[in-house]
Amino acid sequence: MEARFAAFLAGKISKITIDGITFYWWCGKICTCKAKRPECSGKNYKWTPGRVENTGNFQGKQRHAQHVVRDVYDVLPVWECAWRDRGNKGMTYDNYRHQATAECVGANGVVKDFRHFKASEGRLSLPAGMTATRGKEVVWLWWNDTRDKPAARPDDVLHVLFFRESVPDALQFAEVSASTRADGWATFAISLEENDTLHLYPFFGTADNDGFSPNEYFNFRF
Numbered sequence: 001m002e003a004r005f006a007a008f009l010a011g012k013i014s015k016i017t018i019d020g021i022t023f024y025w026w027c028g029k030i031c032t033c034k035a036k037r038p039e040c041s042g043k044n045y046k047w048t049p050g051r052v053e054n055t056g057n058f059q060g061k062q063r064h065a066q067h068v069v070r071d072v073y074d075v076l077p078v079w080e081c082a083w084r085d086r087g088n089k090g091m092t093y094d095n096y097r098h099q100a101t102a103e104c105v106g107a108n109g110v111v112k113d114f115r116h117f118k119a120s121e122g123r124l125s126l127p128a129g130m131t132a133t134r135g136k137e138v139v140w141l142w143w144n145d146t147r148d149k150p151a152a153r154p155d156d157v158l159h160v161l162f163f164r165e166s167v168p169d170a171l172q173f174a175e176v177s178a179s180t181r182a183d184g185w186a187t188f189a190i191s192l193e194e195n196d197t198l199h200l201y202p203f204f205g206t207a208d209n210d211g212f213s214p215n216e217y218f219n220f221r222f
Contacts, residue, residue, distance in 0.1 A: 072171050073097070076159065076205070078212045082121040085211065110168040115217055119161045119171065119201035124213035125151045127181065132200060132218040139174075139220070141186045141202055154182035156204040161215070162190070165197035174200070192222040 008016045008023060015024035023032055073079055079100075083093035091099070100121060106112040127145035134140070141158070148154055158181070160174035179186035181204055192198055203215040 072161065072173070075173075076212075077209060078120045078122065078205075081209075081211050082123075085123045111163060112168075114163060114165070114168075114199040114219065117163075117199075117201070118215065120159075120203040120212050120215040122205075122212035122214065123151060124156060124204055124206070124211055126203065126213050126216055127152075130202065130216050132202075132220075134198075134220045137191055138187060138189055139198075139200065142184065143181075144184055145181050147181075152181060152204075153206065154180060155207045156181040156213075157207060158183075158186050159203055159205055159212075160186075160188065161201045161203075163199040164192060165199065166193065194222060197221050 004013065004016055007013045015022055017023075021032055023030055079097035080093040083091075083096040086096075100118045104111055104113040104117040111117055127143035130141065130143040132139060132141050141160070145152060146154075158176060158179045160176050161171055162174050163171060174188045174190065176186050176188045186202075190198060198220045200218040200220075201215040202218075203213045205212040
């Protein structure tokens with residue numbers, strides 16, 4: 001065993017199991033995990049109710065991730081920038097986004113916790129005291145931010161993503177009139193069916209889309 005462990009340390013063996021703990025190399029580091037119990041692998045694997053539920057939730061999160069990545073974050077590189085800025089080298093930026101939002105997404109890829117869902121994250125800061133009001137089919141956002149520093153530039157651009165509660169697996173862009181941090185306000189039209197709820201996630205990004213802020217959250221019942 002000592003010879004095998006020495007070979008593992010030398011990189012000649014990719015993984016080794018000792019006393020029920022598996023050691024393996026990942027991104028140049030030694031990582032560990034518990035070895036699978038006999039009933040958890042091969043012919044002995046059993047589909048318990050808990051495993052069925054967890055598998056369904058995972059598949060739902062994957063479906064949600066595929067939609068979000070394709071329709072939103074391939075256009076606006078929020079999570080790629082956040083992953084880069086935080087130096088998370090042990091995972092991909094998509095894994096990082098998934099980790100940040102997974103608890104808010106349930107089975108079938110639908111959002112189950114709109115308030116805590118993270119639409120954005122990053123090195124920029126949000127204005128303090130941002131507010132939102134709505135008319136029949138219009139939403140207004142207001143803020144006051146006169147800073148001029150790396151985390152809050154006057155030319156930072158406002159972005160707004162939203163969910164309709166009636167379509168909880170479709171994150172969408174709001175068509176916001178061009179608005180910057182220095183402007184202090186923005187408006188956009190939104191059309192919802194009666195008794196639907198709008199979940200808004202406004203945040204700021206640099207003019208060149210190289211960095212973003214965390215999002216604010218508002219909701220309105222129509």
